[in-house]
Amino acid sequence: MLRHLILAFCLPVVPALAAAAPSKLPVGVSHVVTVEGIEEYRLANGLQVLLVPDESKPTTTVNMTYRVGSHQESYGETGMAHLLEHLLFKGTPKHPNVWAEFTKRGLRANGSTWLDRTNYFASFSSNEENLKWYLGWQADAMVNSNIAKRDLDTEMTVVRNEMEMGENSPSRILFEKGLATMYQWHNYGKSTIGARSDVENVDIARLQNFYRTYYQPDNATLIVAGRFDPPRTLGWIAQSFGKIPAPKRRLPPLYTLDPVQDGERNVTLRRVGGVPMTYAMYHVPPGPHPDFAAINVLDVIMADAPSGRLHKKLVDGQLAAAVFAFSQELSDPGFSVFGAQLAPGQDLGKAQEAMLQTLESVAKEPITEEELKRARLKWIKDWDLAFSDPERVGVALSEAIAAGDWRLFFLTRDRVRKLTVEQVQRAASAYLLPSNRTLASYVPTEQPVRAPTPQRVDVAAMLRGYTGDPAVKQAEAFDATPANIETRTQRFGLKSGLQAAVLPKGTRGGVVSAQLNLRLGSEASLKGQSIVGQVVAAMLDKGTATLSRQQVQDKLDELQSEVAVQGGATGVTVMMRTRREHLPALLTLVGQMLREPSFPADAFEEVRRQALSELESERKDPDTIVNRELDRRFNPYPVEDVRYVPTFDEQRVALEQLQLDALRGFHQRFYGAAQAQFAAVGDLDVAQVRQALEASFGNWFAPEAHKRVPHPLVQVKPERLSFSTPDRQNAYLRVSLALPIAELHADHAALMLANYLLGQGGNSRLWARVREAEGLSYDVRSGVQFNAWEPNSLWNATAIFAPQNLAKVENAVREEIARALKDGFTAAELEQGRQGLLSFRYLSRAQDRNLAATLAENLYLGRNFTVAQQLDDALKRVTLAEVNAALRKYLKPESFVIGVGGDFKP
Structure with a gap:
């Protein structure tokens, strides 16, 4: 559904942390405020630091948020914030190959760009050396990233491929077209990925100036969460970031606001394939505005299943297959989206009519106490469950920071707790108006009713003295061995x-x-x-x-x-x-x-x-x-x-x-x-x-007994299949091979590590060639689905790419596999891959959901966690000769089954 297109994170519970006494703080660091266990510090150069220690999991998450997104882009610069996110990973003179370092150190790292912010985050097994290294890289990347023409040229095709990947999704493109119609002047109407013409013709000098303007300590917030030593970490932060001088430039002021919408707007998207969809989109106040809590709850009242008004009217009424809703918390006036996806044969016009009648009839059919109670309970439940996940705290605060202040996350919760029916009713009546709506039709209105005038919020004044709930006690430290x-x-x-x-x-x-x-x-x-x-x-x-x-x-x-x-x-x-x-x-x-x-x-x-x-x-x-x-x-x-x-x-x-x-x-x-x-x-x-x-x-039995369905090895003839998918601008490649090996075979560890070096790690052969060197794919990888019972495991390699690059991608994949089989891997690759794979395995065991799933599966297999330790030990012992031999023993290019799909032109 469309809501999955929005990068939004929920904030987990944070522990209490006693503020360090001023005399004990590093030079140039001052303590600012404490809210529910989160400690805010400020460096002399303006860098905001949030420390969120939590001993309950053996992991650390670091998130660097810059207050820059597509909102800050000027004419001809659309997509620049996102492109800069990509180029930061191309390194600095001191850190020339960051992806290889991530793999070597077992870091799960990435970045994301949205309307008001860009953030870079990494999670890893708690390790002071890795933490210190990552902080050092972030400080170096803030002011010393290459942002070079050579890197721009190779990454350009990767970004284009990411753009093409989005072009394959009608729901995503309809969302972008709706925003573009909804906003006449504000940059929220511009896609974060940018216009193709802007991205392809970006001037390197302008990009470097954009970087120097917004990638500065006074425009950034550094968050460290999880298991770490707060005083020592604060010292490393002061050491790494404190030497960066305070910038002399002043950030460009942003003053554009769209006027109140004065009539229905319409947009239609026509493409091949898919099913009918319709979105009703309304302007709403900024995230810090007091009305935004009511907007959040309105989403649940309208679209929740099965109690939501839209669900009852459209889904139960067999006018649509599914409905959804979400609102975006932004620094300037944002938007609410209500959508419906139809099944084949259902009438789009009838679905639109029913949806608009339901959304815009709140004045005639007021919100009830029961609806508010149910929606508030669900919203608070979701907030509480997210708030209890400590590992995501390092990323979760980005949206609140981008909206104006990290404490908004708690303030919104407080406002939802206190919501009244009158407040929700007033918000629905004020914003869910025909004249404030963007849809696929236009209806003239003699006496339009206007929504409230857009306005900003003085967040600092509103939050002055705010403390939130009392801090939560620390949980126990758990070692996931x-x-x-x-x-x-x-x-x-x-x-x-x-x-x-x-x-x-x-x-x-x-x-x-x-x-x-x-x-x-x-x-x-x-x-x-x-x-x-x-x-x-x-x-x-x-x-x-x-x-x-x-x-x-x-x-x-x-x-x-x-x-x-x-x-x-x-x-x-x-x-x-x-x-x-x-x-x-x-x-x-x-x-x-x-x-x-x-x-x-x-x-x-x-x-x-x-x-x-x-x-x-x-x-x-x-x-x-x-x-x-x-x-x-x-x-x-x-x-x-x-x-x-x-x-x-x-x-x-x-x-x-x-x-x-x-x-x-x-x-x-x-x-x-x-x-x-x-x-x-x-x-x-x-x-x-x-x-x-x-x-x-305890007494539940079934008439039919269970007996595992076997999956023996099947000989599949080598074949290359090609499928035409017109009007889809992202293509797909899959290479598959059945392997005569079961999970606990003596070659298991060697083959697992061989595949990791070939196409799984961030410095793997396929990634380094197809993604990094040639910039042909946003995502290329390989993996082995090990069979726990029979010697019938499946190896797959996959890639997404622009259809016109089919030959290049397929040749690159074939050549890298052939090179690995012929020359083998190097000792340096082996050691980096071994360390990264073991770190990822440890990190996976630190996730409670993963751990529960593995415990249940082990019961069925008759195993315990000594098997995991045995595999870890085997990965530590396996030699370079054994890894290369395993790859040559099992990977047979002459037996590959290859499938490609896309809009391939002659």
Whole structure:
């Protein structure tokens, strides 16, 4: 959905940090303010520093936010802020190859650009050397980045490819066209990626001047979050950044505001493929404005499923397949977007009419106390759950900083808590007006009603003396080594056959992550059941025998819990996130959802329409076409076999012919806990969890026993497939090969490391050639899907690119693979790759959701975390000769199956 196009992060819980006494602060550093455990400091040159220590996870996140985005670009400079983000990673004289350093040090790093800000962030296993190095690079990059013509030339095609990638998404382009129509003068109407003509013709001198103007300490905020030593880190910051002089230039003033919109505006986008969509877009006040809290809650009231007004009117009314809404918190007056995606055959005009009538009739149909209570509960629940994730704090503050002040994040929460129906009603009546709307039509109005005059907010005055909630206590430090994980994990089984593994540990806010896997059926019993199994999984959260769909959602909000269900015919996975005190009640609710689904007819039709709508969108998507066709070749089974990969038409017909009784029959026949695995990680009471599991799943058996469906190695003939996708400006390449190796084979570590060096790490051969040297692709990589049971693992290499660069991309991939096979890797590559891969493995184990998923999978495989330690040990021991030998043993270019899709011109 469109909301996923917006780079927005939620702020996690932050711990208390006692402000360092002025006499103990480094020279040139002053303490500014403390809010809910976040300490703000200021360097003499103007750099703002936020320290957010948290011992609960063994990771550190550093985020550098510059207050510059497309908002600051001048005529002819669109896309300049984003292009500069790319060029900063090209290095400085002192740091010439930062991506290689990221890989060597195991940093998960990236950058992003939006309307009011650009940020650079990295997460890594807590390590003082890496932290000090990254701070040093950021300080060096702030004023010494090359921003050279040679780098601009090679990166230009990468940025163009990223632009082309966005061009493949009708929803993204419609969003851009809507903003461009909505804003007449303000730069919010300009896409962050920029105009192609501006990007392709950018003047290097202007780009360098843009860099020197905005990349200065007084225009930046440095955030360090996670496990680190605050006094020592503050000293390193002072040492690295303090020597940068305060800039003498003055930032250009920004004064442009669009006038009040005085009539409906319309825009139509016509392209090949996809399904009908419509957006209603309204001007709203800046993020700091008191009305913005009401705008946030209005999004939930209108578009939440299933209680939202738009959902009831359009989705339940079978006028659209899905609806959504979001508002953007910006420093100047921003926007709210309400959207609907239609299924094939639904009428766009009727959907638009119903959507506008629902949005703009609040004066006649006022907001109710029940609507506000439900929306506020959901919004606060989402805020609290995000606020409890300490690793994302280093990135999350960027949006509030860009809007005017990092403390706005807390102030908005306070305002939502205190919202009244009158405030929400007033905001809806003021902004959801025909004259303030951009859509695909125009209707003259004799007496238009105007929205409030746009205005800025004095954020400093508004937040003077603000302190927020009391700081939260520190959580325990947890070392995510396999040995420590194994020592802390407790396992038990139920009489039904369910196996459980729980790892109690302190977490920020008492949060616990859990996962429940149900394994269903067998190769014989699941014949012809693929589609019905997928739809059953999609229906499990749509109501139970005793709870309606809305009551299930209300209960989840009441329990401050998130539940995601996914799966198909062979099994279903339930992912959960909640707080310690709510976990037993959540397990009871999940038990009802799994054991007693009601399968309501209206929800069934909604799920079917959404599936058909998504299927129609995929028909012209090169990635989906190529992946589906290659997967069909690696799974050459009969149509009735559960392993069979259907065509688009076969899947459509199966969905259209599916009956509701088939869902009930499948559930009664296959669902049970005899072969189920449950895992939970976080702040939990083991006895309470066991009791809840016993009550919900202890006596649940299915008529059909589970037997794992085998996936033996299949010989696939070498082939090159090409698919035409007209009017899609981003193309896709996939190279696949079935490997006769299982996960615990003696060559596992050597092959894993060989692939990492070839196409997985940030300094891999494919990345260095295709992305960095030739600038042909925004994303190129390779990976091995190791099979845990049979010697049948799948190796894939993929790349996205401009269609006209097909030959260059394919040749570069082939040549780099051939060079690796012929010459092998070097000792330096091996050591850098080994260190990076081990760091990434450690970082993955530090994520509670990942840890819960692995614990559950290990129960099914009959393993524990000693297997992970054995693989780590093998990666530490493997030699260069073994790595090169593994690559040559398994990677056979003459056996490749290649698929390409795109708008390839003669």
